[in-house]
Amino acid sequence: MSSSRAGATINTPSHRPFRASQPARGVWQDACAIIEPQINAEGIHFWPFERHFPIDVVHLVFDQRHPIRLNRHDYFELLYGYSGEIAFQVQDHSVRVGEGDLFVMGSTLYHRPVHSGSVRAKAIAVYFLPELIRAGEEANQDVEYLYPFLAQSSGFPHVVPAESGLPGEVLRLIRQAHAELSATAPESRLIVKTCLKMILALLAKHYASYWRGDEALDRRHRNIERLRPLFDYIDRNYGERISVADAAARLNMSRSHFTRFFRQVTAESFAAFLNRFRIAKGQALLVSTDKSIAEVSREVGFCDQSHFGAVFRKLVRTTPLQYRRARAVLQPDPGRWG
Structure with missing residues (x-):
């Protein structure tokens, strides 16, 4: 399961670039109205990242009256359940994201929100391309950061429960990154990237026992x-x-x-x-x-x-x-x- 700079373009091999204007960061937006028009025939959701810094934080409102098609995406996704409960279809099974839970989604599995426990639920999502982490890293070091997203199969536990304490730590880092995203100064971008790496290191530790190869x-x-x-x-x-x-x-x-x-x-x-x-x-x-x-x-x-x-x-x-x-x-x- 998506704010970004107006008019930014993402180019993906073998696909036409998608151009879109996105809402201001920090404003709660209807998830269907944002995501659904960006899904192509292949069921791929394109997000218009800034070309040189492909990461965004977006605040989504899920309304069970407005369904979203099954889709996958080339970016990686973290979704924090802010209020209410959301059920996601992941391929042929269902997972529930409650308040305070963290949903972890890579780029290969088709998924979509199918309903929320109440009419509306809120979530804070982080979208990023793996290239942001891979840039400048030593060989294979990026895999250590990204393997919870790369190793997902039918039995992968996509939800990190609130009671583990990890989602709360991730939310704190998301907020810190969000506060710097509107700035383009090198030091602000360094803070954002550092926050993301800290999040990924926490996830890597949490998912260490689920590594399944590629x-x-x-x-x-x-x-x-x-x-x-x-x-x-x-x-x-x-x-x-x-x-x-x-x-x-x-x-x-x-x-x-x-x-x-x-x-x-x-x-x-x-x-x-x-x-x-x-x-x-x-x-x-x-x-x-x-x-x-x-x-x-x-x-x-x-x-x-x-x-x-x-x-x-x-x-x-x-x-x-x-x-x-x-x-x-x-x-x-x-x-x-x-």
Whole structure:
């Protein structure tokens, strides 16, 4: 599961750069409104870091009425449960992040918040690219800092419980880093990087017994690469008819093998994935254009408006028209730090 400098761009190999304007640091923001438009067809969430200092702290409000698609990201993520409780789907299982818990997520597993214990929950997230730690480090030293993020597999314990005392120490360091992030002076950036390294050292000590090597990581990367031609095709042609047979043919797989493989890698069926992607595109059009709902439904690949409306209500839990009206008046939560 995402504030940053306006107009910053992140370039990732084989992907078009994503450009976005982000809210001011320290302001609580609706997680869905920020994250959902930044997820591409492959289910990758792009965050617009500053090119030369890729780390951000963001304050998120999770609302169970506003779902977020399954996604992964090239950055690493730490999420501190500030208030309420959030349930996350990680691949095919669920974990709960309570108040004071810490959620640790690397770059290979698809995940998303599925609901909160109350209507709204708050969390403070740290996003950073591993290059920030790798820069200037001796060979293999970066692995010692980053292995809790690199070694994640199906049995990895993503939640560090509040009662361990570690999340409280991490929050103190997050706040110290957050206070320096708006400054560009070398000494301020040194403080931010030092705070991050202290956090990573604490996590490395906590997770020492869970080191599993990189076999599972390499296998997952290979599987995602096998799907990349299909994701690229969907990005370009989501408005056209795309059947399971079409998708399987793109990857030179039989229909049955493709169906099993796609679910194994993404933790959902191809039909569910395609519907979620198209609805997300529809959400963006409803907010950013004055096109009619019928026009939007056709543009994102639905054969008729009624089908689009039915799938939209199922996934977003409101009608397209209600969603458009609500987003037109949506304002960020002005509260800070609680």
